[in-house]
Amino acid sequence: MRVLQINAVYEKFSTGRNVKEMHEVMLSKGIDSFIACPDLDKLRKNAYRIGNKVDWKLHALLSRVSGKQGYFSYFATKKLLNYIGQINPDIICLHNLHSNYINIPLLLTYIAQNNIATVLVLHDSWFYTGKCVYYIECSCNRWKKHCGDCPALKLGNPSFFFDKTEKMLADKKKLFSYIERLAVIGVSQWVTEDAKKSILKDARIIQCIYNWIDLECFRPRDCSELKHSMGLDDKFIVFGIAMSWNSQKGINLFHELADLLPDNCKIVLAGDDSSIQIKHSNVPAQ
Template identity: 50%
Template sequence: MQILHINAIHEQKSTGRICKEMSEVARSQGHESVVAYATGPDTGLGYRIGSQADQKRHALLSRMSGKQGYFSKAATEDLVRFMEQFRPDVVHLHNLHSNYIHLETLLTWLAANDVPTVLTLHDCWFYTGKCTHYTRAGCDRWLDGCGTCPQLKQDNPSWFFDRTAEMWQDKKRWFEAIPRLAVIGVSDWITIEARFSFLQRATILRRIYNWVDPNIFYPRDTSPLRRKMGLDDAFILLGVASSWDDTKGLADWIDLAKRLPNDQILLVGAMPNQSIPNNIQSVPATTDVEELATYYALADVFLNLSEEESFGKVTVEALASGTPAIVYDATANPELVPDSCGRVVTPHDFDALIQAVTSIRQIGSEAFKESCVTYAKATFQMKDRVTDYLTVYEQLQETKGRDSQWRVHSSPSSSPFTTDQTI
């Protein structure tokens, strides 16, 4: 197969690494896989879309007009010409909301040429007017058309206009026109949400978990780093994010640090310029996955205090590294952490949060290690999950010419959310 991934970033951060790993596994099985991207290192294995100047122009016009994905037309037409030469058997869409794609040009071409198209719900943007998440805002306008957006100034902000209803309608029309469309949720939670959206009529709608590379994320001896950081006897709580703000639980981390002054907290990721307690050590964001894996293995407990996670890859990376996790009971968080691998607590319930930390401290983090690693390998094995995607690609190719009014459901599986919905 000729596989083309389209993503905002190449080889870095969560979705960039996902595309890289998917391509590596696909190539190892004899397929050709290329990533088209807007930013990231030029490795000679991908196609760069547009330029930094074009992305800045797109971002400015988006903020002024209130519409995202309606600019970068020339760059997208160049991408279409590349696709016409590459002749992909399947196009896999990842993050398209980073001001680098003209949606109508791309999606209309995919529909007109009946190209098998897969979109992965790394967040909620594909089926909303503009937002990537909506649970903290308590908004359900995406169910029937958006408009009167409560998060107009968030995510990709609009300075003047609310165009969310128009963008919702456009997305609905463009995606419904693609004859062979697979929608993949990265968790049960977001897959259920998608079943209530305009994506519900996709040819295939199923869940495939994200994964971790066990050759990178595994238990390792971190005693030299502990000594270097002066943390020999410390009980270490770890958090990881690309950048820290309240959507990633920063306010709760600060509150927790004040309540647990004798514990050491490491927060990996870009930190805003604000005062933090002395027992919080800020570690700059890193694109070095080996360095990141070392921090996971260093910690006694990993905490994910975000209420909006379509998956929560940082949580799974911690588990694969042998570190138990404590997560909030919200969105996709709880489905990733069984009792044998950590604790699930009510959001912002600090008594429950401290009790969970205390429980793991008393039992000992080491007692969780084997369960965490075994569970991560069984559930989030990279080769297995990428093979699931390759199977979806093959199923889409086999559906050409079928009557779109007929739906054929696959045989029952252990979870109702892993079942393909096939036309």
């Protein structure tokens, strides 16, 4: 079996680590695993680098001017399709495609025409919205029917002038409908249930598969010394973890919760909080 994963990053952040670990495990199991990412900075086994810095920046500029994301990088995507033709994968896993590096219509049309089994991994909401990675930022549910009049036009990948969200969602619906063997895998129950109400609802498989946990590292152990060093003896602890804390990760909600909890309850957050300008005195971070 041959499997190709496409993602915006490799090894970095949660999605990049997910791709790397899947790639390495598949190779160890004798599966012919391949990766295609724009940020590969060195040669790796069975790896393909998509585009270059000039192409990515031009794509980002055209996206902001036109209001359409994922419609550029034509030549970089054509080269990727040539690579796909050479390795002839049985399955293509699509992770994050929303980083201005790939032409979505070209890629999905190629997949449909060649009847390649395809897995969409929902790390966020982008695959079933017009442009939003996290639609909850603006409490918008237009994606359930059609987008347009977008309240998040200036968020995420912003548009300077035009609202093309209705067209982008309609294009995604049409392009995904052409892929006969489509599976949708959510990394949480939340996005999985969303997918069942979205343009992806007709996929052959819609299933939640959580990201794995390294039980060698994350296992029960005596933390009394750590709790004592943090002044948390005999406290009920609410623990939150993220790679980096910001409003999208719910830092504001944790701060609000800290004001409501009684004295015997404390919130502890793990992750980088360097981007938080105002830190709550009752929320220690590690």
